[in-house]
Amino acid sequence: QETYIPLISKGFQHQFWQAVKTGAEQAAKDYNVRITFEGPDSETMVDKQIDMLSAALAKNPKAIGFAALDSQAAIPLLRKAQAAKVPVIAFDSGVDSDIPLTTAATNNLAAAALAADKMAELIGGEGDIALVVHDQTSRTGIDRRDGFANRIKEKYPKINIVSIQYGSGDHLKSTEITKSILQANPKLKGIFGANEGSAIGVVNGAREMNRKIVIIGYDSGKQQKQAIQEGLMAGAITQNPVGIGYKTVEAAVNALKGEKLEKIIDTGFFYYDKSNISDPKIAAVLYD
Amino acid sequence: MTPLVVIKDLDKSFPGVKALKKARFELLPGEVHALMGENGAGKSTLMKILAGIYRKDAGEICIEGVALDIPSPRAAQDLGISIIHQELNLMSDLTAAQNIFIGREPKRVGGLLLDEEALNQAAAEIFERMHLKLDPRVEVGQLTVAKQQMIEIAKALSFKSRVLIMDEPTAALNNAEIGELFSIIRKLKAQGVGIVYISHKMDELKKISDRVTVMRDGEHVGTVPTAAASVDTIISMMVGRSLSEGKTEVPDLSSHDVVLEVRNLRRSNVIKDVSFKLRKGEILGFAGLMGAGRTEVARAIFGADPLDGGEILIRGRPVTIRSPQDAVRLGIGYLSEDRKRFGLATGMDVAANIVMPCLGRFLSMNMFLKKRAIREMARSCIRQLRIKTPSDAQEVRFLSGGNQQKIVIAKWLARDCEILFFDEPTRGIDVGAKSEIYKLLNTLAAEGRAIVMISSELPEILRMSHRIAVMCEGRLTGELLAERATQEDIMRLATQRHSLTTNTSNAAPEGSTT
Amino acid sequence: MAEKEAQTVIKSAAFSQGAWQKILAFASLIALMAVFSVASENFLQPDNLIGILQATAVNGVLAVAATFVIITGGIDLSVGTLMTFCAVIAGVFLTYWGLPMPVGIVAAIAAGALCGSVSGTLIAKMKIPPFIATLGMMMLLKGLALVISGTRPIYFNDTPSFPLISQESLIGAILPFLPVPNGVLILFIVAIASSFVLTRTAFGRYTFALGSNEEAVRLSGVNTDFWKIIVYTVSGGICGIAGLIIASRLNSAQPALGQGYELDAIAAVVIGGTSLSGGRGTILGTIIGALIISVLTNGLRILSVAQEWQTVVTGVIIILAVYADILRRKA
Amino acid sequence: MAEKEAQTVIKSAAFSQGAWQKILAFASLIALMAVFSVASENFLQPDNLIGILQATAVNGVLAVAATFVIITGGIDLSVGTLMTFCAVIAGVFLTYWGLPMPVGIVAAIAAGALCGSVSGTLIAKMKIPPFIATLGMMMLLKGLALVISGTRPIYFNDTPSFPLISQESLIGAILPFLPVPNGVLILFIVAIASSFVLTRTAFGRYTFALGSNEEAVRLSGVNTDFWKIIVYTVSGGICGIAGLIIASRLNSAQPALGQGYELDAIAAVVIGGTSLSGGRGTILGTIIGALIISVLTNGLRILSVAQEWQTVVTGVIIILAVYADILRRKA
Numbered sequence A: 001q002e003t004y005i006p007l008i009s010k011g012f013q014h015q016f017w018q019a020v021k022t023g024a025e026q027a028a029k030d031y032n033v034r035i036t037f038e039g040p041d042s043e044t045m046v047d048k049q050i051d052m053l054s055a056a057l058a059k060n061p062k063a064i065g066f067a068a069l070d071s072q073a074a075i076p077l078l079r080k081a082q083a084a085k086v087p088v089i090a091f092d093s094g095v096d097s098d099i100p101l102t103t104a105a106t107n108n109l110a111a112a113a114l115a116a117d118k119m120a121e122l123i124g125g126e127g128d129i130a131l132v133v134h135d136q137t138s139r140t141g142i143d144r145r146d147g148f149a150n151r152i153k154e155k156y157p158k159i160n161i162v163s164i165q166y167g168s169g170d171h172l173k174s175t176e177i178t179k180s181i182l183q184a185n186p187k188l189k190g191i192f193g194a195n196e197g198s199a200i201g202v203v204n205g206a207r208e209m210n211r212k213i214v215i216i217g218y219d220s221g222k223q224q225k226q227a228i229q230e231g232l233m234a235g236a237i238t239q240n241p242v243g244i245g246y247k248t249v250e251a252a253v254n255a256l257k258g259e260k261l262e263k264i265i266d267t268g269f270f271y272y273d274k275s276n277i278s279d280p281k282i283a284a285v286l287y288d
Numbered sequence B: 001m002t003p004l005v006v007i008k009d010l011d012k013s014f015p016g017v018k019a020l021k022k023a024r025f026e027l028l029p030g031e032v033h034a035l036m037g038e039n040g041a042g043k044s045t046l047m048k049i050l051a052g053i054y055r056k057d058a059g060e061i062c063i064e065g066v067a068l069d070i071p072s073p074r075a076a077q078d079l080g081i082s083i084i085h086q087e088l089n090l091m092s093d094l095t096a097a098q099n100i101f102i103g104r105e106p107k108r109v110g111g112l113l114l115d116e117e118a119l120n121q122a123a124a125e126i127f128e129r130m131h132l133k134l135d136p137r138v139e140v141g142q143l144t145v146a147k148q149q150m151i152e153i154a155k156a157l158s159f160k161s162r163v164l165i166m167d168e169p170t171a172a173l174n175n176a177e178i179g180e181l182f183s184i185i186r187k188l189k190a191q192g193v194g195i196v197y198i199s200h201k202m203d204e205l206k207k208i209s210d211r212v213t214v215m216r217d218g219e220h221v222g223t224v225p226t227a228a229a230s231v232d233t234i235i236s237m238m239v240g241r242s243l244s245e246g247k248t249e250v251p252d253l254s255s256h257d258v259v260l261e262v263r264n265l266r267r268s269n270v271i272k273d274v275s276f277k278l279r280k281g282e283i284l285g286f287a288g289l290m291g292a293g294r295t296e297v298a299r300a301i302f303g304a305d306p307l308d309g310g311e312i313l314i315r316g317r318p319v320t321i322r323s324p325q326d327a328v329r330l331g332i333g334y335l336s337e338d339r340k341r342f343g344l345a346t347g348m349d350v351a352a353n354i355v356m357p358c359l360g361r362f363l364s365m366n367m368f369l370k371k372r373a374i375r376e377m378a379r380s381c382i383r384q385l386r387i388k389t390p391s392d393a394q395e396v397r398f399l400s401g402g403n404q405q406k407i408v409i410a411k412w413l414a415r416d417c418e419i420l421f422f423d424e425p426t427r428g429i430d431v432g433a434k435s436e437i438y439k440l441l442n443t444l445a446a447e448g449r450a451i452v453m454i455s456s457e458l459p460e461i462l463r464m465s466h467r468i469a470v471m472c473e474g475r476l477t478g479e480l481l482a483e484r485a486t487q488e489d490i491m492r493l494a495t496q497r498h499s500l501t502t503n504t505s506n507a508a509p510e511g512s513t514t
Numbered sequence C, D: 001m002a003e004k005e006a007q008t009v010i011k012s013a014a015f016s017q018g019a020w021q022k023i024l025a026f027a028s029l030i031a032l033m034a035v036f037s038v039a040s041e042n043f044l045q046p047d048n049l050i051g052i053l054q055a056t057a058v059n060g061v062l063a064v065a066a067t068f069v070i071i072t073g074g075i076d077l078s079v080g081t082l083m084t085f086c087a088v089i090a091g092v093f094l095t096y097w098g099l100p101m102p103v104g105i106v107a108a109i110a111a112g113a114l115c116g117s118v119s120g121t122l123i124a125k126m127k128i129p130p131f132i133a134t135l136g137m138m139m140l141l142k143g144l145a146l147v148i149s150g151t152r153p154i155y156f157n158d159t160p161s162f163p164l165i166s167q168e169s170l171i172g173a174i175l176p177f178l179p180v181p182n183g184v185l186i187l188f189i190v191a192i193a194s195s196f197v198l199t200r201t202a203f204g205r206y207t208f209a210l211g212s213n214e215e216a217v218r219l220s221g222v223n224t225d226f227w228k229i230i231v232y233t234v235s236g237g238i239c240g241i242a243g244l245i246i247a248s249r250l251n252s253a254q255p256a257l258g259q260g261y262e263l264d265a266i267a268a269v270v271i272g273g274t275s276l277s278g279g280r281g282t283i284l285g286t287i288i289g290a291l292i293i294s295v296l297t298n299g300l301r302i303l304s305v306a307q308e309w310q311t312v313v314t315g316v317i318i319i320l321a322v323y324a325d326i327l328r329r330k331a
């Protein structure tokens, strides 16, 4: 009988999640298991994700991969999985619970702090900057915003964050937001876009306003890579989405074999810019 | 001469109702053929089938000797059949001219653009022919029922058809407009157009029709030449018995208390300084031409529209009425002239409509509906007013027009008000039921209720009222004692202004007695 | 809209009392379930069926709330964010202020009713079209939920009995083979109570009457403004109940959740045969509509249909289900 | 709904021809702009004003599309995802198949019209309520956009003139001080053409007539089904234009975008004074409505109001703007 492992992610349509899915599918092929990959439309839909998890459990899976939008909310179902002896592998961000056997994730706080360091370096350690974030309440949104903002506050007193706005990762909305931020702050030196859609929005906005500012993005995708190559974007943080997907499935397979797993699988993150974008190590974790 | 239309053995059923049973009808060119029958007899249904609105269940329709099927209104139009519906069927957001020519708009620039000018021009020409003073560019939704009815007529005329069906075209019109309509009908008749004329106004029969076909319960009762039949014969064919009529005895009311007094009522320029008194047990007739402001006065007193000034006293005490709710609480009821818009929740059933104003009486613990009591109430009204409906749970919109009107009356009977405004209460009601309603009004008055009856039918006003108030252009132009008043007196008071049609003064006194 | 439905309705009216009719109303739902049962053995498992019911609880309660408003001919876009707002209010009372659970429950429902009455007042007294009034409320409440909660989820860890509201199973405690979660129980209680109120009370009667012909009702001496406000107030209170269910289910008040839920709720109402032009509708229909949505969503997931195809299929089946219902009424 | 508006309408109609009236219709918009100009010097910059116009382009075109449908008394929930679908179609034609730009443009608009005609057919022929038919289409198209694009954005890098559609400025090339982007130009062309069509052609006449009293139109022998399908087809075609504008602006077809846009579009229409019960409405109103939304959003961002408060304020101001409009018509 085939081994079935559903993955419940935080999203589906964004390129980041598609890359995670690619990684998971790759691992599924390598280890000869069947996976499905699902996620709600937006990162606010906590209950919709719970329903997905519930349906996944009804399919008698061998193991489950789960990227919790809110780890507390999922605990009753995770307990159910535990009772049914279905190993749970957390991915993307942690679940506040000891039920998941391991977590394959990026440390978003640290990654965003690295972005802050790069920003500070590029604008010369002083001046006004702003953030365009995808979501005000989701874990990734909060971590990237706080990781960035706290690092600025702690280490760069002369840098001033003048505005933090949220655009749902919608390219168009993020473009409009960027334009109003630039309009309101003529002396703005840089903007951090906290996910792919936000980052592209920032690039579009700056281009439409014809303003030269330092833009630091997050994740990859064709447009972001292109923006970096053309010099519109200074650089971006990339996680290793394909790796996250791959490691999640791999960990599940190992758990089923009865192997002992590390509590954390750090899938790592990198800062990339024009100089190292073609570096094989970086290119491997970027997606189109 | 081949008949224009021959209808044979037509059957039509609606769920729970057999509306037509082997119905027959024949129409000759150049004939005005009256179609008579009680409310719910199946007149409108028969004509709707002829106009392609309903499909027949069985039977045959021949147009000029050819048996054919009329599947859609368009097909009927192509056959030269047009209809004036009993219920207004207008697009209230469009202008008069746009309504008339919907689907047949004149075009320009190779058929691409509407020729609005030609459209208005053509409508104006039709209005001209009807001697109707109306701007073709006015939005229909703002017009009174009467004017809307005139637009329906104009629309039907614009088709230049061979067969013209008029389903109660005069229900909302006054004598002047009726006179105008009749002269148009005579012209069409001379051109060989066949006209089906449905009406509950018996006096119109003699004036306009050549033959009369009577229907009862969906069946053909008989067809007679109008000249050879008396009104009484026709009535007894319709209702299966003869009706006795008599003028109301006017009781001596001078000792009765004044229950309602209105002083110097004002509302923009539609009500100008109206004052009157209403005594207990009195029926006060409100006469006037269309648009005289009678409806406005009733609505204002009832709190449906805000007042600019004036005083209302009930049993000698001044009251403020800000909403219909206040009015009803003070024992005032208002039966609206436009049943579809203001009278009925047509999507709800008969019982729900009847108890709407007095739902409070049918609640236990002020909250829960006493369903049985409601049904009993409804059934007693249905019996009393002979409302033709399969059950009290039938939705009102499936009833015939006259029966809908009876529901509105039943509503206010159930409410049991001290002071009642009846605005055109017998509009669209058959002769049998009309005399029932007259009896009812008399009984109500005898019980000590005070009644204001607004009516555009002078014979009705003269017959029913104890006292007659006449309005013109928002002013009360006079009060008459019913015993001595004549139609001429009323018209004189009512026509101190311009009517909707231009030649009011010569058409007006054309009223007759039934 | 009313006009074109007349034809269908004429024919349906004759049967509308029949029990046969009531069973047929479930036809699409049962057909769907039959298909999924055949397609996957996992579908008809008790656990999964209970999962479906639980997934219906929140949307079902919101749809009941929306039904009241839609019967009056109005529309309520704020149900989703109002639910969230009420959940946040419960969180503030219970977690931030540490008050006892009944207080939190009352506060959430009262907050819902209050917000509903504000919408109702805007609509009835200020004559603002329901679409705009509730759109405004939707945004207002979305923002306020974030402001009040400090843009953070509020957890109910200090109120250990809070999960009781929707997760535990009272029925299961009595009938162990039927572990229906309390959230579902609440849905059915709300539905039955609402259905009773709509068909048996003066309030229900006026709700229908407002949607049928408001002006005629006003001219019958009924205080239409008052009743309209009450309708929105009741609807708001029911959204408060939905807020409690979702908060209990997630053991937290998620302040960003809620937008988009109004569409699901309205869809359930309309799939259930209630007309957006007002004057007619049933709670039973709404519940069936909500179940159709849940069964469809769950079934496609159980069949592991690719997510992009899930939405395609859902769209098509919703249209087909409503079409089947239209054909049934014609027949 | 129709009934309660009668009063207001009666009074408004009296003036409706006046130029004064037309100016007053802008009152809320101008008041908003005045407030923001005073509050921030950055607001009234030419750059920012052009930015506002550009931000209105997509929603404005969608709102125009929705206006047609709403005037008939229907509703179109699929405008947002249809726009995306059309953008993806353009991507497939231009990038995947490498066809010349005009072909892609025609394909996108044709795809929109085709989908619109499907919705129209469902509504007119199968009598499916517009809410359900377009909800189904919304989901269907959302899924199909993902399927066709392979859940990846499609870039237009191989069609170098593609950004021309919305980014470059034709007007700016002629009048250098007025660098209005082409997207805005397209919005105005679409608006003027639509307004012309609605007021001057038989199609426009039937659009209003259908919303006013469909049954009466049918009884007048007009093929109402046919015209209804045409209305949805035209509306779909206009969504196709919106798809081109957004694709050109983002230089890519983003298949995941679009849901939620329908609410903004409908809001613009209703703020602009078009009644959801059909029969009346103007394109000018719709454009003003769309501008009110853009100005509000932009202004609050320029003032750096915290995001949670932005939604609160937006909700309140939308209600107030509509209320002001109601008062104006009464006065």
Ligand SMILES: Nc1ncnc2c1ncn2[C@@H]1O[C@H](COP(=O)(O)OP(=O)(O)OP(=O)(O)O)[C@@H](O)[C@H]1O
Pocket: B014, B015, B017, B018, B019, B037, B038, B039, B040, B041, B042, B043, B044, B045, B046, B086, B388, B389, B398, B399, B400, B401, B402, B403, B428, B430, C010
């Ligand atoms: N659409 C319908 N659905 C159900 N019953 C209907 C429908 N139309 C008419 N009926 C019923 O058919 C019968 C005949 O109605 P019809 O309208 O033809 O009467 P009528 O002779 O025109 O009466 P009135 O003088 O009151 O206008 C009535 O009992 C009516 O209730």
Ligand SMILES: Nc1ncnc2c1ncn2[C@@H]1O[C@H](COP(=O)(O)OP(=O)(O)OP(=O)(O)O)[C@@H](O)[C@H]1O
Pocket: B142, B143, B144, B145, B146, B270, B288, B289, B290, B291, B292, B293, B294, B295, B296, B297, B337, B456, D010
């Ligand atoms: N809804 C309305 N909108 C605009 N004007 C109206 C409206 N209703 C009535 N009017 C106008 O108010 C005046 C008084 O009309 P009202 O209906 O009170 O007259 P009436 O004497 O009752 O006549 P009718 O025989 O038509 O009932 C008329 O000039 C009429 O055109």
Ligand SMILES: [Mg+2]
Pocket: B043, B044, B045, B086, B167, B400, B401, B402
């Ligand atoms: Mg009739």
Ligand SMILES: [Mg+2]
Pocket: B291, B294, B295, B296, B337, B423, B454
């Ligand atoms: Mg009158």
